Amino acid sequence: MSPLILAYVAVAGALLSGVVALAADRFPAALRAGSFSILGIAGVTAVAAGGWALLTGTRTTAQLPFGLPWLNWHLRLDPLSGFFMAIVGIAVIAVSLYGPGYVREYERDRHAHQATPDASEPQARNSLAALGLFTGIFVAGMLAVLLADDAFVFMIAWELMSVSSYLLVAYQHDNPANRHAAFLYLLLAEIGALVILLAFGVLAGFGGNFTFDAMRAAHLSPAWASLAFVLALFGFGMKAGMVPLHVWLPEAHPAAPSHISALMSGVMLKVAIYGLIRFVFDLLGHPQWSWGLTTLAIGTATAVLGVLYALMQNDLKRLLAYSSVENIGIILMGLGLGMIFIGTGHPVLGAVALLAALYHSLNHAVFKTLLFLGAGAVLYRTHERDLDRLGGLIRRMPVTAFFMLIGCFSIAALPPFNGFVSEWLTLQAALQVPALSSGVLRSIIPIAAALLALTTALAAATFVKVYGVAFLGQPRTRHVAHAREVGLGMRAGMGLLALLCVVLGVVPTLVIRLISPITQGLLHLSPAGATVRGWLWLTPVSPHVASYSAPLVVAAMAFTFLAGYLLLHRRARSARRSDPWDCGFGGLNARMQYTSTAFAQPIRRVFAPVWQIDEHVDKVQTSAARYTSMRHHLHVADWSWSAVYLPIGRLVLAAARRVGRIQTGSIRIYLAYSFFTLLLLLWLIT
Amino acid sequence: MADNLNGWLWAALQTLLFIGGAPLLAGWIKRLKCHLQNRAAPSLLQPYRDLAKLFAKDLVLAHDASWIFRVTPYVVFGAMLLAAAVVPLVAIPLPTAAIADVIVLVGFFALARFFQALAGMDIGTAFGGMGASREMTVASLAEPAMLMAIFTLTMTASTTNLSVAIQYILNAGLVLRPSFLFALLSLAMVAVAETGRIPIDNPATHLELTMLHEATVLEYGARHLALIDWAGMIKLMIYAVLISNIFLPWGIARHLTLPGLALGTVAVTAKLALLAVLLALWETVLAKMRLFRVPQFLGFAFVLSLLGILTHVILESAL
Amino acid sequence: MHLSELSLFSQGILVSAALVLFTSFVMLAQARIQPLIYAFAWQGALLSITTALVALVSGHTHLYISALLTFGLKALLIPWMLYRLTRRLHIQYDVEIVAHPSLTLLGGAVLVVFCYYVALPIAQLSTLVTRNTIAVSMATVLLGMLLMISRRTAVAQVIGFMSIENGLFFAAVASTYGMPMIVELGVAFDVLVAAVLFGVFFFQIRTSIDSLDVDRLNRLSERGE
Numbered sequence A: 001m002s003p004l005i006l007a008y009v010a011v012a013g014a015l016l017s018g019v020v021a022l023a024a025d026r027f028p029a030a031l032r033a034g035s036f037s038i039l040g041i042a043g044v045t046a047v048a049a050g051g052w053a054l055l056t057g058t059r060t061t062a063q064l065p066f067g068l069p070w071l072n073w074h075l076r077l078d079p080l081s082g083f084f085m086a087i088v089g090i091a092v093i094a095v096s097l098y099g100p101g102y103v104r105e106y107e108r109d110r111h112a113h114q115a116t117p118d119a120s121e122p123q124a125r126n127s128l129a130a131l132g133l134f135t136g137i138f139v140a141g142m143l144a145v146l147l148a149d150d151a152f153v154f155m156i157a158w159e160l161m162s163v164s165s166y167l168l169v170a171y172q173h174d175n176p177a178n179r180h181a182a183f184l185y186l187l188l189a190e191i192g193a194l195v196i197l198l199a200f201g202v203l204a205g206f207g208g209n210f211t212f213d214a215m216r217a218a219h220l221s222p223a224w225a226s227l228a229f230v231l232a233l234f235g236f237g238m239k240a241g242m243v244p245l246h247v248w249l250p251e252a253h254p255a256a257p258s259h260i261s262a263l264m265s266g267v268m269l270k271v272a273i274y275g276l277i278r279f280v281f282d283l284l285g286h287p288q289w290s291w292g293l294t295t296l297a298i299g300t301a302t303a304v305l306g307v308l309y310a311l312m313q314n315d316l317k318r319l320l321a322y323s324s325v326e327n328i329g330i331i332l333m334g335l336g337l338g339m340i341f342i343g344t345g346h347p348v349l350g351a352v353a354l355l356a357a358l359y360h361s362l363n364h365a366v367f368k369t370l371l372f373l374g375a376g377a378v379l380y381r382t383h384e385r386d387l388d389r390l391g392g393l394i395r396r397m398p399v400t401a402f403f404m405l406i407g408c409f410s411i412a413a414l415p416p417f418n419g420f421v422s423e424w425l426t427l428q429a430a431l432q433v434p435a436l437s438s439g440v441l442r443s444i445i446p447i448a449a450a451l452l453a454l455t456t457a458l459a460a461a462t463f464v465k466v467y468g469v470a471f472l473g474q475p476r477t478r479h480v481a482h483a484r485e486v487g488l489g490m491r492a493g494m495g496l497l498a499l500l501c502v503v504l505g506v507v508p509t510l511v512i513r514l515i516s517p518i519t520q521g522l523l524h525l526s527p528a529g530a531t532v533r534g535w536l537w538l539t540p541v542s543p544h545v546a547s548y549s550a551p552l553v554v555a556a557m558a559f560t561f562l563a564g565y566l567l568l569h570r571r572a573r574s575a576r577r578s579d580p581w582d583c584g585f586g587g588l589n590a591r592m593q594y595t596s597t598a599f600a601q602p603i604r605r606v607f608a609p610v611w612q613i614d615e616h617v618d619k620v621q622t623s624a625a626r627y628t629s630m631r632h633h634l635h636v637a638d639w640s641w642s643a644v645y646l647p648i649g650r651l652v653l654a655a656a657r658r659v660g661r662i663q664t665g666s667i668r669i670y671l672a673y674s675f676f677t678l679l680l681l682l683w684l685i686t
Numbered sequence B: 001m002a003d004n005l006n007g008w009l010w011a012a013l014q015t016l017l018f019i020g021g022a023p024l025l026a027g028w029i030k031r032l033k034c035h036l037q038n039r040a041a042p043s044l045l046q047p048y049r050d051l052a053k054l055f056a057k058d059l060v061l062a063h064d065a066s067w068i069f070r071v072t073p074y075v076v077f078g079a080m081l082l083a084a085a086v087v088p089l090v091a092i093p094l095p096t097a098a099i100a101d102v103i104v105l106v107g108f109f110a111l112a113r114f115f116q117a118l119a120g121m122d123i124g125t126a127f128g129g130m131g132a133s134r135e136m137t138v139a140s141l142a143e144p145a146m147l148m149a150i151f152t153l154t155m156t157a158s159t160t161n162l163s164v165a166i167q168y169i170l171n172a173g174l175v176l177r178p179s180f181l182f183a184l185l186s187l188a189m190v191a192v193a194e195t196g197r198i199p200i201d202n203p204a205t206h207l208e209l210t211m212l213h214e215a216t217v218l219e220y221g222a223r224h225l226a227l228i229d230w231a232g233m234i235k236l237m238i239y240a241v242l243i244s245n246i247f248l249p250w251g252i253a254r255h256l257t258l259p260g261l262a263l264g265t266v267a268v269t270a271k272l273a274l275l276a277v278l279l280a281l282w283e284t285v286l287a288k289m290r291l292f293r294v295p296q297f298l299g300f301a302f303v304l305s306l307l308g309i310l311t312h313v314i315l316e317s318a319l
Numbered sequence C: 001m002h003l004s005e006l007s008l009f010s011q012g013i014l015v016s017a018a019l020v021l022f023t024s025f026v027m028l029a030q031a032r033i034q035p036l037i038y039a040f041a042w043q044g045a046l047l048s049i050t051t052a053l054v055a056l057v058s059g060h061t062h063l064y065i066s067a068l069l070t071f072g073l074k075a076l077l078i079p080w081m082l083y084r085l086t087r088r089l090h091i092q093y094d095v096e097i098v099a100h101p102s103l104t105l106l107g108g109a110v111l112v113v114f115c116y117y118v119a120l121p122i123a124q125l126s127t128l129v130t131r132n133t134i135a136v137s138m139a140t141v142l143l144g145m146l147l148m149i150s151r152r153t154a155v156a157q158v159i160g161f162m163s164i165e166n167g168l169f170f171a172a173v174a175s176t177y178g179m180p181m182i183v184e185l186g187v188a189f190d191v192l193v194a195a196v197l198f199g200v201f202f203f204q205i206r207t208s209i210d211s212l213d214v215d216r217l218n219r220l221s222e223r224g225e
Helices: A003-025 A028-056 A079-102 A104-111 A128-147 A151-172 A176-207 A212-217 A222-240 A248-255 A258-284 A289-312 A316-343 A347-382 A398-411 A418-431 A439-470 A488-506 A508-523 A550-569 A596-606 A639-660 A667-685 B002-036 B046-056 B067-086 B102-122 B126-157 B162-172 B178-194 B222-247 B258-285 B291-315 C008-029 C033-058 C062-088 C101-125 C129-150 C154-176 C181-209 C214-220
Strands: A060-068 A071-077 A576-578 A611-623 A626-638 B060-062
Touching (some): A028 A079, A028 A128, A028 A508, A071 A128, A151 A258, A176 A212, A258 A508, A289 A316, A289 A439, A316 A347, A316 A439, A347 A398, A398 A418, A439 A596, A439 B126, A439 B291, A488 A550, B002 B258, B060 B067, B126 B162, B126 B291, B178 B222, B178 C008, C008 C101, C033 C062, C062 C181
């Protein structure tokens, strides 16, 4: 028995869950009861396998007699892949608890085929079997990527993951927007995969063959190493949603069913991050500081732009997708800092930065999955994704609202929740710049850190907006006013993640002790200083430099509440209810509330050049002084589309037109092409 | 261990002094402003009386108020209490300073702000939403500037622990650091924005359309309002103590001895009283600016702190 | 040598040098004409303080004369002339709309980092107390140019030009404890003459194109409108 066996079980379980789901079109219960419970077991096994590898810090390898004749499948489970396997497992467990309730939506639609063709609503005729099958393959693909120990297995698993998630994005294909999103996703994912293949090719060229061991042993000149790094950053960055390669992400993630969105945003992006870490820190080894600076710069841009775009969204799921872009940026910042510190000869500080990035990957997986599941719960009960049509859900769906609140706290990086710990660690890593000898780096890194602070503050604004508009205030539509709480399974899925948000925030020292074998494996040193004063104190560099004690923060908060309860609440008479202040005009109604658009308006004005804003007011005027109607149009778009992709698209089209000229349609001319090619080849050979 | 316990006890006492003294500082500023503006000044103890009155009143809640609305005052107060426990007021060797460094301190403020903004949106009135939106906008612009100012400090002292940092500055003696000058100015501007003082916000106005901070607490009354107001006073005091004890740490007690503590109390009182005079003058001379001028104000604060970092790197590094 | 080991006066040099840089940023951010002139005057005053402090620390007495000259000329006379000019032209309350003020400021910060990078090898060769301020003086020059690029009114451009001159003077003081006296006197005289000429020039532009907006001068190009 070894952790690798458990990992096989997890992969097999995920595949099996897909197979079981094939019966779902005839017996819907097969998906609900069978497929999801097997998926849940696969998740638990994945967590167990990953946890085992992490706790023991061992690395187990195996060769399976499949694949190409000269290249068997190499598999390996070490602390790094174990860590990410545990992340995948956690999200999969939550999804398998949540899924059975959520997919009822699609069952119901199959039976009661009501014609309410709303863009956001799931449509009829969707095959449940397809949903379950592709979910299983998707999860198995992600797990297999983590296990791969040669480029061949890696690419096969990577493609399984990409293609099955493409099919899941296209699941609700009645909606043209979803089809478009899915196509865009597949196109960019394939370009990314090609570039990753090229990156592996560079390494394999020096290493002799496609196993990761050979690649580790390869000695590359700095120029070739840089080339491999750039290719890897581009390829994995494409999948992770790095700006400006992120355009597919806000289209594709919301299009999938919510529990799949949760997996894609929460976990699949982390698999891309895993790929980058594996490639740069393990396969390439010795990162150069210039790579770090590049990654830091791109990460900073990704974080700031991601959150600014998120803030402008009114569609809840789209907003969450953009916020994933932001968090990927934060992770990249941590990785960039790590490369800078390692590249300039400060591996201990590099370990702190790497730890921050890993911790944030875990945290983001937990809270983003939670938030997507919460958004799914809202969608399930209200059939609304538009924030400006929600409102007051804290009274209708109290449990979902509570879990969402925890998710919002975590993503807004508020102490003592988990998002705060990892952002604090990233900032602490950035603060260690005095150790660097280059003054230019010393003055640039603080700017990046200040932009991280800006990102955090804007993320707080974003999630105040989300929570305030969707869950607080008064309901804005009839559907929302009559929403009910979701079922037990869905609540359990969210509750598990919410609990993890709190635990990961309150006892960071234990988590860090748990993940330090990763830095041990990659850098051959562990940040022992981080937990030097016991589990109560987190001290990333040394107790003298900085410390944070989340348990004591919680204790102090509890003390305040206790004192408030004993001194104030218990003694006072119960509160009287009354109308809020309405300026004396009377009759506040739901339409007078601040909307999501209104909330974001000041920031939209301050950072106006960041977006492509189309804002105008249509007035229909009947006479000189009277308007019969006024309409305010606002369209806020992402620059990257028109600034990067449209020009590339035009270029490709123009090139295609040029090339197209050789297609004359005459068969004799085609024969002539072949003839001349043959002549050329013969000449080349001789 | 006994020594350790002693330290925790002193830290608790100092925190009590902190939150107990905050209304006094608020009263003193109010008095100074009244004098400067030729108005009859209220007693120094007026804030205490106001708080006592609010605590005694019966609570009235809006119909739609959810539990978030009721929890918020306690969270806001708790966050400020924690922040106050972390900042060295009269003595440096505080065991509580290790609970949170300066960055976590900023996190506490963010926590309080987040809840306050949510509470503003809870009732579903336009004012609450407006206040929440504006408060979050101002905060998101202030936070980078504040962090840059903190960075300048920590790059010199190479720590984010406040006790250690102040100890370092005391040990270095009188050194003219250009970077500290910029950090001081920047931090002062951020403090003005974050505590809702003129020219960003007017703490004395209740005119609906110009409110920032007040708009989010419009629906609060009785003990809830008392807690929020008190937390506001503590926040002002925290910023004042941060500015005076980081940039002018002289007088603060280095050891927990009675004469040292007495001297520390006198010194910090004098420093705060002086800083309050400056604030009152500033608030009397300036007028509140438009909301969309605030980004420029805070942008300038950011440039100042950026200059702080740059001058630290360029001028203060040993070649 | 660490900062805390320097004498207080040497630290004072660094502080006033930092403040000179600060005034450059203030000028970059200032949209109104009159405060722009005040900021320029402050820059002159701080520059003369820096020079005086350098004189004190290094013991070069001729720098005292330079400091006095700088103070008289750049902190008092030229600002006063500019001030009088703006009043006579009735433009003292004009507000110029600067495109993307925060971007300009950030660009300025990037320039400072660039100057640091460029000046680092020079500073490493030098042994003077002021070697760290070489980058600051270079930055003052470049920020003056940035001011000229980002502004359209002729007065702001002149101030930018004068600020470049301030930076050059500062560079001389920082890298070699000042130029020979005769050169400095000559330059000072040149600047004064330039200021007078600019004054005459303003009136000329104003009467011929009815504005001090230098973009209007584009019309003089051969291509026409």
